[in-house]
Amino acid sequence: xxxxxxxxxxxxxxxxxxxxxxxxxxxxxxxxxxxxxxxxxxxxxxxxxxxxxxxxxxxxxxxxxxxxxxxxxxxxxxxxxxxxxxxxxxxxxxxxxxxxxxxxxxxxxxxxxxxxxxxxxxxxxxxxxxxxxxxxxxxxxxxxxxxxxxxxxxxxxxxxxxxxxxxxxxxxxxxxxxxxxxxxxxxxxxxxxxxxxxxxxxxxxxxxxxxxxxxxxxxxxxxxxxxxxxxxxxxxxxxxxxxxxxxxxxxxxxxxxxxxxxxxxxxxxxxxxxxxxxxxxxxxxxxxxxxxxxxxxxxxxxxxxxxxxxxxxxxxxxxxxxxxxxxxxxxxxxxxxxxxx
Numbered sequence: 619x620x621x622x623x624x625x626x627x628x629x630x631x632x633x634x635x636x637x638x639x640x641x642x643x644x645x646x647x648x649x650x651x652x653x654x655x656x657x658x659x660x661x662x663x664x665x666x667x668x669x670x671x672x673x674x675x676x677x678x679x680x681x682x683x684x685x686x687x688x689x690x691x692x693x694x695x696x697x698x699x700x701x702x703x704x705x706x707x708x709x710x711x712x713x714x715x716x717x718x719x720x721x722x723x724x725x726x727x728x729x730x731x732x733x734x735x736x737x738x739x740x741x742x743x744x745x746x747x748x749x750x751x752x753x754x755x756x757x758x759x760x761x762x763x764x765x766x767x768x769x770x771x772x773x774x775x776x777x778x779x780x781x782x783x784x785x786x787x788x789x790x791x792x793x794x795x796x797x798x799x800x801x802x803x804x805x806x807x808x809x810x811x812x813x814x815x816x817x818x819x820x821x822x823x824x825x826x827x828x829x830x831x832x833x834x835x836x837x838x839x840x841x842x843x844x845x846x847x848x849x850x851x852x853x854x855x856x857x858x859x860x861x862x863x864x865x866x867x868x869x870x871x872x873x874x875x876x877x878x879x880x881x882x883x884x885x886x887x888x889x890x891x892x893x894x895x896x897x898x899x900x901x902x903x904x905x906x907x908x909x910x911x912x913x914x915x916x917x918x919x920x921x922x923x924x925x926x927x928x929x930x931x932x933x934x935x936x937x938x939x940x941x942x943x944x945x946x947x948x949x950x951x952x953x954x955x956x957x958x959x
Contacts, residue, residue, distance in 0.1 A: 648674035744777035
């Protein structure tokens with residue numbers, strides 16, 4: 619990796635319902651993500667939003683990025699996906715993307731695993747991303763935490779020769795006794811102090827729930843930390859929780875890499891937050907159907923018509939679509955949702 623980036627250190631980010639129409643400002647999310655080469659995401663509710671993030675990263679960095687997501691996992695009516703995003707110039711996906719089979723049916727949301735290669739050093743890392751159930755108490759979380767020791771051993775067999783790393787939102791601090799089986803298996807937390815969950819009280823952080831569990835004997839970790847993005851962007855916690863996430867992302871560096879999260883381009887990413895917009899603009903020529911569906915007078919069928927009619931020179935051209943007249947075009951323009959130019 620270069621000295622500029624925080625290694626392939628697989629920063630983790632719990633994005634709180636990524637893909638729902640909940641006012642998330644994806645341009646700002648991508649601005650934060652520029653500072654790393656490889657990301658593991660939790661709480662992906664619509665995998666199309668991961669593709670939108672990938673496009674945002676490519677637009678903002680001028681580089682090629684790739685992504686992949688798991689199928690939806692979860693019990694009852696609540697399900698989510700996991701995802702990985704990586705910078706193509708720095709990281710290769712090598713093999714083994716799989717959702718853990720969970721033979722004991724202990725996980726509410728089974729972990730997602732894959733192996734990646736650092737293009738500079740040639741080293742590989744096997745990574746598991748997980749979102750531990752919160753439940754009603756610590757007792758509900760303990761079985762999943764303890765079962766991570768089995769996954770740790772299984773990773774050694776499935777990804778021989780690769781450093782192992784389990785990352786995610788664990789809903790328990792690393793000091794909890796539930797971690798003892800994983801510690802006994804040889805793993806240790808990369809972050810032991812601080813907190814990652816954003817309190818509703820501005821400037822305060824509540825709990826150290828997000829972390830990396832690593833094999834220090836095989837992974838050359840030089841730094842691990844928490845990205846306090848509200849302070850970086852100059853926004854309060856209420857805005858941060860609503861528009862980005864209620865969790866601060868975490869990172870670790872390897873080799874001679876160094877963090878680069880202070881290099882966020884405010885004019886690209888934070889501007890939309892400061893003027894009250896909680897969304898990224900919708901590009902008629904690149905948006906996904908789920909994004910186009912947010913426009914006034916555009917449902918799933920007309921979203922497909924827009925995609926089929928590309929390219930569009932302006933919003934006015936939408937009158938070519940049956941059922942969208944000049945009055946409806948004006949409503950779409952006045953919504954402020956469509957990218958200008």
